[in-house]
Amino acid sequence: MIDLKNLTIKSAHESIKRGDFSIRDLVNEYLQVIEKDNSDLNAYLEIFSNDLESQIKKAENMFSDGHDTLLTGIPIAIKDNILFEGHIASASSKMLGSHIATYDAFVVKKLKENGVIILGRTNMDEFAMGSSTQTSAYGVTRNPYDRERVPGGSSGGSAVAVASDMALISLGTETCGSVRQPASFCGLVGLKPTYGSVSRNGIISMGSSLDQVGPFGKSVEDVEILYDAICGHDVLDSTSISNDIRSRVKKSPLKKKIGVPKSFLENGGIDEEVLENFRNSCDKFKEAGYEVIDISSSMMRYSLAVYYIIMPAEVSSNLARYDGIRYGFSKDADNLYGVYTKSRGQGFGKEVRRRILLGTYILSHGYYDAYYNKALKVRDMITNELNKIFGDVDVFITPTVPFTAFKLGEKMNDPIAMYMCDIFSAPANLSKVPSLSIPSGLSKNGLPIGLQITAPYLREDILFEIGKDFEKQV
Amino acid sequence: MKTEEIKRLAEMARLDIDDSEIKEISDTFGSILDYVGQIQEVSDGSLKSEEPDEFIPFNITREDVVMQNNPKSRENIIKQFPDKDNDFLKVKQIL
Numbered sequence: 001m002i003d004l005k006n007l008t009i010k011s012a013h014e015s016i017k018r019g020d021f022s023i024r025d026l027v028n029e030y031l032q033v034i035e036k037d038n039s040d041l042n043a044y045l046e047i048f049s050n051d052l053e054s055q056i057k058k059a060e061n062m063f064s065d066g067h068d069t070l071l072t073g074i075p076i077a078i079k080d081n082i083l084f085e086g087h088i089a090s091a092s093s094k095m096l097g098s099h100i101a102t103y104d105a106f107v108v109k110k111l112k113e114n115g116v117i118i119l120g121r122t123n124m125d126e127f128a129m130g131s132s133t134q135t136s137a138y139g140v141t142r143n144p145y146d147r148e149r150v151p152g153g154s155s156g157g158s159a160v161a162v163a164s165d166m167a168l169i170s171l172g173t174e175t176c177g178s179v180r181q182p183a184s185f186c187g188l189v190g191l192k193p194t195y196g197s198v199s200r201n202g203i204i205s206m207g208s209s210l211d212q213v214g215p216f217g218k219s220v221e222d223v224e225i226l227y228d229a230i231c232g233h234d235v236l237d238s239t240s241i242s243n244d245i246r247s248r249v250k251k252s253p254l255k256k257k258i259g260v261p262k263s264f265l266e267n268g269g270i271d272e273e274v275l276e277n278f279r280n281s282c283d284k285f286k287e288a289g290y291e292v293i294d295i296s297s298s299m300m301r302y303s304l305a306v307y308y309i310i311m312p313a314e315v316s317s318n319l320a321r322y323d324g325i326r327y328g329f330s331k332d333a334d335n336l337y338g339v340y341t342k343s344r345g346q347g348f349g350k351e352v353r354r355r356i357l358l359g360t361y362i363l364s365h366g367y368y369d370a371y372y373n374k375a376l377k378v379r380d381m382i383t384n385e386l387n388k389i390f391g392d393v394d395v396f397i398t399p400t401v402p403f404t405a406f407k408l409g410e411k412m413n414d415p416i417a418m419y420m421c422d423i424f425s426a427p428a429n430l431s432k433v434p435s436l437s438i439p440s441g442l443s444k445n446g447l448p449i450g451l452q453i454t455a456p457y458l459r460e461d462i463l464f465e466i467g468k469d470f471e472k473q474v
Numbered sequence: 475m476k477t478e479e480i481k482r483l484a485e486m487a488r489l490d491i492d493d494s495e496i497k498e499i500s501d502t503f504g505s506i507l508d509y510v511g512q513i514q515e516v517s518d519g520s521l522k523s524e525e526p527d528e529f530i531p532f533n534i535t536r537e538d539v540v541m542q543n544n545p546k547s548r549e550n551i552i553k554q555f556p557d558k559d560n561d562f563l564k565v566k567q568i569l
Contacts, residue, residue, distance in 0.1 A: 085546075102550040103542060236541065238534035305510045316487060323488070325565055330556035336566040337488070345490030353489055354499055357480065358506065360487040371510065377518040416505050 002029045004165040009222045012168060013070050016063065023059050023073035027052060027117055030075045034119075034166045042141045043160035045080055047120040048087055059115040070225050072115035077161035077170040080121045081128060081204035082213070084108050091204045092136035093126045095322050095329045095347035105202025106237065107171060107213050107230045114229050119167055122157025126349045127319065128178055128206045130154050131421035132411070135351040140408055143185060145447055149405040152182030152421070155216070159186040162216050169226050170216045175207045176307050177401075177425025179214035180437035184400035184450025187439045189223045189467070190216050192425075194458045195432035196241040198227075199234030207314040208239075210307075210429045220438065220467040227460060241458070249458045254465065258285055259295035259393035267301040268423050270402040277449045278399045281440045284473035285397075290466075295396060299385040302378050303426035308419060309362055309375035310430075315352075316359025322347065354415070383431040390456040395466055398424040400437040400450035428454050436463040438470055475503045 002021055015021055031047070038044050059073040078084065081091040083101035085108075090096040104112070111118060125135040133141040133156025143151040144164040151160045155172025159182035162170050172179040174192045183190025191214045198213045205211060215226035234240045260282065270278070282292045324330035324343025331342035348356070362371040389396060401421055411418040428435035433456060440451035451470065455462040477493075480500045484491045491499075557564040 085544075086550075099554060100550060102547045102554075103544065235536055299516075302513050302516060305513050308506065308510045309513070320488075324556060326563060327551070327554045327556070333566075336568060339566055340488040341485075341490035344488050348489070350495070353491060353495070354502070356487050356489060357483050357499060358503065360483045361503075364483070364486070370514070374513055374516075374518070375510075378513050378516050381516070381518065415502050416509055419506075419509075 002026060004029060004033070004168075007168060008219055009070055009074055009168065009217075009225050012074060013068075013072070016073055017068075023056050023063075023117070026073065027056060027075055027119070030119060030166060030168075033164070037164055038166060040142065040147065041144060041160050041164055041166075042139050043122055043157045043164065043166055044077065044120040045090070045092070045123050045138055045157070046088060048084075048118060051086075052117065052119070055115075055117045059117060062115040069114045069229070071111075071229055073117060074169065075117045075119050075167050076111060077119055077122050077158055077167035078108070079155050079158045079170075079172045080124050081173060082107060082121075082171060083202040083204075084118060084121070087121065089121065089204065091127045092124045092138055093347070093349065093352070094137045096204075097329055099328055101202075103202060106199035106234045108202065110230045110232070116229075122155070122161050122170065124157055124172075125154035126352050127204065127315075128154040128173060128175055129315070129351050129355055131177065131181055131418055132406070133157060133182075134408065134412060135349055137349055142408070143405050145187065146405065146445075149407055149447070150185065150410075152185035152401075152405065154178040155214075156182050158216055159183055159188055159190070162186075162188055162218060168217075169222055171226075171230070172214055172216060173203060174212050174214050174425075174429065175210045175311060176429045177422040179216065180400050180425055180435060180450070180452060181421055183216055183437040184452075185405040185448060187442075187448030188216050188218060189220050189439070190214060190437045191223050191227055191460070191463070192428055192435045193227060193231065193460060194241070194434045195429075196239045197231050197434070197458065197460070199232070199237040199240045201234055201236040205318045207311040208318060209314060210311065212429075220436075220464055220471055223436075224464045246458065251459075251461065254394050254462065256289060257291045257293060257393040258466075259293055259389055259396035261297040261300055261389075261396055261398065262294045264297045264300040265398060268398075268402045269420065270399060271404070273443050274399050274401075274403060274449055277441050277443075278451065281397070281451045281470070284470065288469045288473055290469075293393065295389050295393060297385060297389070299378070299382045300427045303382055303430055304419065304423045306375045306378050306382065306430060307422065307426040309371050310379065312355045312359035313362045313372050314359070315355045316357075316363060319348075319352070319356055379430050382427060386427060386431045386433060387456075394462055395453050395455045397454070398452050400424060400452040404443050404447035404449060424452055433457050434460045434463055436467055438467050440470075440474065475500050475507070
């Protein structure tokens, strides 16, 4: 028996090297947990059983040739919107259903180069639209801390796979909080990297000015190792940051100053218990030698409203490609218009239909200026404010989510209540800066609470450094 | 928002939606638009366009050449056409 609970990438790597267990043993241990728990938790939609053998052999060869990296032989789960050639990638939508990816995503190429074992694809909110993994066309995913509660979303399956020892690490994607929020609900570390840091080539698009791939792990170190492996410039994603720019970012030493945007927090409707936990986290930073100061913010509180204009606008144009003609779900009709409307009406689920309509409205003549253009301006003002804040402090912190995991079914009929999950996530996505969620303790009823740390553009290194300092205090 | 307006949006977005959902959407749209409408209170008159950030990629182009030449890719794309005639994608009459 391998102690999966306490296994890290480095300890697994050392054990494989020493021969304590083989890659095959490790994969089999995870498969046994999957066999036992996945039917209830529904983290995975599919295990890639057919090519696990070839992946294991390849990883074993990398070890015997001396070409192994820290990630060689490490079992990973990937979200169902990441293309892995020859395997289904459905974005948990009936629209794509059994659609088979025709090429590898950039991040999958990177995983393959490292000999990572891709165990399977995980459940998510349909087309990543949701905060609880309940809009999936393939059933809800349950939170391992309380199976009557949601795991968060949209990358809920990827979070549960790691939290319930069905994979050592996983990949999710974020448009606004979709990695950090489920990490918070499932007691994990989750990273939203700098926009453009990780290529989106081969990721099913949702909101293109916001989308980013992000890693989950049980520790900051595991997330850092996975992030280092998947980031890098890619000519196939025009928003990918060049190596030149990456190397020119000034890595100034830490000021040891952490900001708390007090007025923004007061606006967030935080549960008393989460607030108390947050205050304790501030104290822990002080004990670790950091100065924790209040910072003023007048713009951050508009982030979620800006997000719920820009995102549906981008959704309505991105999802226009699903027309029932070239691939995916197709419904026959008398004429072309009928094929479009029937395929789209029946292929998409309810939340996706709602967001497409909202985006269509926002971009329509007469409303474009009032909503979309205005939102772009306010987005710039939020970015300016964040950049100014980072002149005074290394990072700023908030709770990741104002509350802990809620019950299945809750908030499903109240979109605004559901959207509130993302209130503290939105500033980082809109401003392109990196942000990390890290476990900060449990509530009285045993549910995980997360702390969110947000750093300047391309300063993931600061997140990892401060995150590790925080981990030591918890 | 009136149900007629939602129906018009659904036509533009090429979505076949039944009447009960049209009604439900018209009910929830009001609260969503009220919420996002709060950005109107921000005065952007003072917004100074900041200097273009040298770190933000801008107008990225590349040579128009085939970069991935995977014959299996082509085969998989054709295999997944909803309707086809040999290697050709079949669509309904357009005009």
